[in-house]
Amino acid sequence: MTTLSADLWPDVQPETARRLMLAGVESFAERGYHATTTRDIAGAAGMSPAALYVHFPSKAALLFAISRNGHEQTLALVEDVLGRVTGPVERMRLLVEDFVAWHARRHTVARVVQYELNALPEKEYQVVAQLRRKIEQRVREVIADGVESGAFTVGDVGIAARAVLSLGVDVARWYSERTRQTPTELGKEYGELVLRMLGAS
Amino acid sequence: MTTLSADLWPDVQPETARRLMLAGVESFAERGYHATTTRDIAGAAGMSPAALYVHFPSKAALLFAISRNGHEQTLALVEDVLGRVTGPVERMRLLVEDFVAWHARRHTVARVVQYELNALPEKEYQVVAQLRRKIEQRVREVIADGVESGAFTVGDVGIAARAVLSLGVDVARWYSERTRQTPTELGKEYGELVLRMLGAS
DNA sequence: CTCCGCACTGAGCGACCGCTTACACTCTAG
DNA sequence: CTAGAGTGTAAGCGGTCGCTCAGTGCGGAG
Numbered sequence: 001m002t003t004l005s006a007d008l009w010p011d012v013q014p015e016t017a018r019r020l021m022l023a024g025v026e027s028f029a030e031r032g033y034h035a036t037t038t039r040d041i042a043g044a045a046g047m048s049p050a051a052l053y054v055h056f057p058s059k060a061a062l063l064f065a066i067s068r069n070g071h072e073q074t075l076a077l078v079e080d081v082l083g084r085v086t087g088p089v090e091r092m093r094l095l096v097e098d099f100v101a102w103h104a105r106r107h108t109v110a111r112v113v114q115y116e117l118n119a120l121p122e123k124e125y126q127v128v129a130q131l132r133r134k135i136e137q138r139v140r141e142v143i144a145d146g147v148e149s150g151a152f153t154v155g156d157v158g159i160a161a162r163a164v165l166s167l168g169v170d171v172a173r174w175y176s177e178r179t180r181q182t183p184t185e186l187g188k189e190y191g192e193l194v195l196r197m198l199g200a201s
Numbered sequence: 202m203t204t205l206s207a208d209l210w211p212d213v214q215p216e217t218a219r220r221l222m223l224a225g226v227e228s229f230a231e232r233g234y235h236a237t238t239t240r241d242i243a244g245a246a247g248m249s250p251a252a253l254y255v256h257f258p259s260k261a262a263l264l265f266a267i268s269r270n271g272h273e274q275t276l277a278l279v280e281d282v283l284g285r286v287t288g289p290v291e292r293m294r295l296l297v298e299d300f301v302a303w304h305a306r307r308h309t310v311a312r313v314v315q316y317e318l319n320a321l322p323e324k325e326y327q328v329v330a331q332l333r334r335k336i337e338q339r340v341r342e343v344i345a346d347g348v349e350s351g352a353f354t355v356g357d358v359g360i361a362a363r364a365v366l367s368l369g370v371d372v373a374r375w376y377s378e379r380t381r382q383t384p385t386e387l388g389k390e391y392g393e394l395v396l397r398m399l400g401a402s
Numbered sequence: 403c404t405c406c407g408c409a410c411t412g413a414g415c416g417a418c419c420g421c422t423t424a425c426a427c428t429c430t431a432g
Numbered sequence: 433c434t435a436g437a438g439t440g441t442a443a444g445c446g447g448t449c450g451c452t453c454a455g456t457g458c459g460g461a462g
Contacts, residue, residue, distance in 0.1 A: 016440090035235040038419085039420095118233065
């Protein structure tokens with residue numbers, strides 16, 4: 001538990017705050033934000049309900065901390081790929097591999113990140129919406145590059161980008177520890193599917 | 202309102218029950234099941250909160266009525282396609298076209314159907330889970346037929362079926378009245394994407 | 403006309419929610 | 433040794449939730 005939360009949020013201090021974030025992730029992923037009570041979260045973290053408010057001003061602020069961090073990790077993953085390789089085909093392949101593998105390996109966090117967005121208060125929602133727009137924009141640019149260079153053939157760049165992201169995001173909904181494929185294997189398989197979908201030879 | 206609800210649920214009687222289902226769909230889609238109160242639903246239907254309990258034994262029963270009906274419509278749509286055409290390629294094309302168009306045109310209902318599943322009580326959940334398994338099974342069979350006849354090339358039939366459904370389901374999450382493409386246009390575009398993804402020439 | 407059955411309402415019950423408060427304990431600095 | 437900041441708890445407040453119930457209005461059968 002401690003190691004996982006330290007792995008996920010290395011720069012969150014103190015450790016109790018990380019324990020609360022982990023308990024929040026697990027509760028929100030299982031029951032949804034609104035069906036989760038502060039007593040659930042505190043209980044899962046092994047503390048009294050009031051302890052939550054020592055580290056976070058509200059239940060919504062806890063969700064925001066989880067959601068913003070998850071979106072920042074996803075954006076960082078995308079930009080890391082763009083920095084590591086060039087060319088639309090190899091960029092797209094690696095992007096899908098990493099994106100899908102992350103949503104499988106971290107499917108609990110990813111479920112909260114992707115499906116509890118609307119529970120955020122308006123102001124906090126705008127922050128993560130901005131991050132989401134950046135992620136979508138990066139994907140769109142790779143596809144547009146590929147279309148221009150003749151590597152990809154798609155009817156509409158916007159729809160294609162949506163489709164690529166849909167495939168990756170939805171992995172968080174159905175992936176579980178019991179899934180036969182490892183996150184890495186699944187990423188490679190999805191990479192192939194996406195490249196064919198985009199009309200790469 | 203009345204016409205839409207009569208269109209969606211022609212065999213639900215009386216009309217007040219349909220108004221409540223429509224109000225439920227809109228409230229659940231916008232805020233989520235747990236964030237919606239029975240006062241919200243009754244208010245949107247223009248009635249007092251107690252009126253809901255004349256027609257449904259609980260808030261969860263209202264969700265179940267919506268969810269089961271939506272899943273039955275989706276399964277009927279899939280089986281209708283299988284009855285109308287033969288051959289894996291044409292079946293898959295038409296299946297995706299109709300599936301996507303339904304999730305776009307009825308994106309409010311579809312959002313409740315696809316994303317409020319987990320709010321159902323265990324017993325009711327099992328009923329819709331059975332319908333979902335049937336839908337997935339039909340898609341898997343079409344892909345398996347195509348692989349056998351050489352029309353499709355995929356690494357893993359199960360993953361491919363998941364991917365096809367992910368693409369369709371996720372349309373409900375992002376489609377809105379302001380989307381440039383009509384549901385039918387979007388369906389055709391997605392049909393092409395999916396056939397290429399499955400390795401059809 | 404009376405009477406009954408049904409759809410619906412106003413008022414409100416008991417439970418549980420997010421969050422606050424008053425207080426206790428444990429470090430560390432001076 | 434003391435002072436104070438930081439971290440935690442037990443108790444509970446005000447509000448809202450899903451749902452109930454006694455009663456009202458109304459349309460159709462006799």
